[in-house]
Amino acid sequence: MKRDIDKLLAIHGATTPRYTSYPTAPHFGADVGPSLVPELISACGHHNQTSVYLHIPYCDRLCWFCGCHTKQTKRYEPVQAYVETLVQEIEAFGERAGFRPVMSALHLGGGSPSLLKSEDMARIGEVVRRVFDVRDDAEIALEIDPSDVTDDTLDGLVALGLTRASIGVQDFDPDVQTAINRPQTYETTAAVADAVRKRTGCTLNIDALYGLPRQTSERLERTIEQVISLSPDRVALFGYAHVPWAKTHQRMIADSDLPGRHERLSQAAMAADQLRAAGYETIGFDHFAKPEDSLAVAARTGQLQRNFQGYTADAAPVLIGFGASAISQYPGGYIQNIVPTNNYRTAVANGEPTAARGYALTEDDRMRAFAIARLLCDFRLDFTALAEQFGSSVWPVAERVKQCVADDGFALASIEGWVLTIPDDARSFARIVASWLDAYRTEGETARYSQAV
Numbered sequence: 001m002k003r004d005i006d007k008l009l010a011i012h013g014a015t016t017p018r019y020t021s022y023p024t025a026p027h028f029g030a031d032v033g034p035s036l037v038p039e040l041i042s043a044c045g046h047h048n049q050t051s052v053y054l055h056i057p058y059c060d061r062l063c064w065f066c067g068c069h070t071k072q073t074k075r076y077e078p079v080q081a082y083v084e085t086l087v088q089e090i091e092a093f094g095e096r097a098g099f100r101p102v103m104s105a106l107h108l109g110g111g112s113p114s115l116l117k118s119e120d121m122a123r124i125g126e127v128v129r130r131v132f133d134v135r136d137d138a139e140i141a142l143e144i145d146p147s148d149v150t151d152d153t154l155d156g157l158v159a160l161g162l163t164r165a166s167i168g169v170q171d172f173d174p175d176v177q178t179a180i181n182r183p184q185t186y187e188t189t190a191a192v193a194d195a196v197r198k199r200t201g202c203t204l205n206i207d208a209l210y211g212l213p214r215q216t217s218e219r220l221e222r223t224i225e226q227v228i229s230l231s232p233d234r235v236a237l238f239g240y241a242h243v244p245w246a247k248t249h250q251r252m253i254a255d256s257d258l259p260g261r262h263e264r265l266s267q268a269a270m271a272a273d274q275l276r277a278a279g280y281e282t283i284g285f286d287h288f289a290k291p292e293d294s295l296a297v298a299a300r301t302g303q304l305q306r307n308f309q310g311y312t313a314d315a316a317p318v319l320i321g322f323g324a325s326a327i328s329q330y331p332g333g334y335i336q337n338i339v340p341t342n343n344y345r346t347a348v349a350n351g352e353p354t355a356a357r358g359y360a361l362t363e364d365d366r367m368r369a370f371a372i373a374r375l376l377c378d379f380r381l382d383f384t385a386l387a388e389q390f391g392s393s394v395w396p397v398a399e400r401v402k403q404c405v406a407d408d409g410f411a412l413a414s415i416e417g418w419v420l421t422i423p424d425d426a427r428s429f430a431r432i433v434a435s436w437l438d439a440y441r442t443e444g445e446t447a448r449y450s451q452a453v
């Protein structure tokens, strides 16, 4: 169906949450963070799978497009001191728990965890293995900025037991790279991807972006060709989120350099077509994977999950975040650590709680969180099955969604026999359909989020 995109976004709101959590992080409260920690620990004991996320909020360069919690440093001392704090936080968690939770996945993100020296990667690996009972088949993933990688980095990745590397590419065009302050040649990226794979035997994810300043469909097409030539197992294709009111360094990007909504949409569609033509399967609305990759297998078998890192095959019901700003997630709610790095370090040094805010889920939240996650993973939601799981409180929500479908006018979704379905050609707008299930969505919220497409 041909849609009037300007009209569609004018009606549904130009901005929508990414729904990596429900409720979204702006709804977390400062009054509940530390009080939820005992429940989080108890959830680790009840489930035989825990994921661990470690946040490294440092980079040796600052890319203008970046939306992460990070800061630039030219010296290694602050990073080393931070690692020491992180180790203390993990040890304190272990002491408080009094048992070793079973760990099924470890993810180091940031920031640029690839700037860690090998001795610090080994130190992190050692404390994680001491505090957690690490499964033999655990996935160990780390985000890599290719400009960081040296022989020492490769030694560190081996010591850590890396099983999946995630390399940030964004766009290979030099003019786009100038506009986002991220020089990075194809040759360097290819050499790093090759070296990391050879040394660790890991699988590879590549992150690319559309909607960047000075990006055109032709430039993105060339970038995706180059990405495909690296033969990654997965590709994450995100739309650049321009939120200069929240990320002040994005003010370095001129609004006039940004592609318009129609251009963004055609860039995303073109890149998706290229990846599919190269044999990748579409996962959710912004990931692609080779058919044999665990993400593709999870999507085909209805096991795909969504957490703070986006789409994942990791089914662990508990995710523990360590480090400044890191978020923990368990069946009962969310807990976010102190965001400013210095305040986080001071809290750990003083033995004070690192949890700054959180959210305790109600039964209604749990039902809506489950429904939104399934809708964004499967593009289909069966309200009858949902009611069998969560009870009759599902039906007023289903009635409201049915009304949204009737009022929509853009065929973003259909509902038949109480099964809500998003058609293939509307998957880019899945977040808008998900917002129909969001009880907290208000008009005033829209300014917090990035463009819905």
Ligand code: SF4
Binding pocket: 058, 059, 061, 062, 063, 066, 067, 068, 070, 110, 111, 112, 145, 168
């Ligand atoms: S994009 Fe990556 S390397 Fe660039 S500033 Fe953000 S976290 Fe650091």
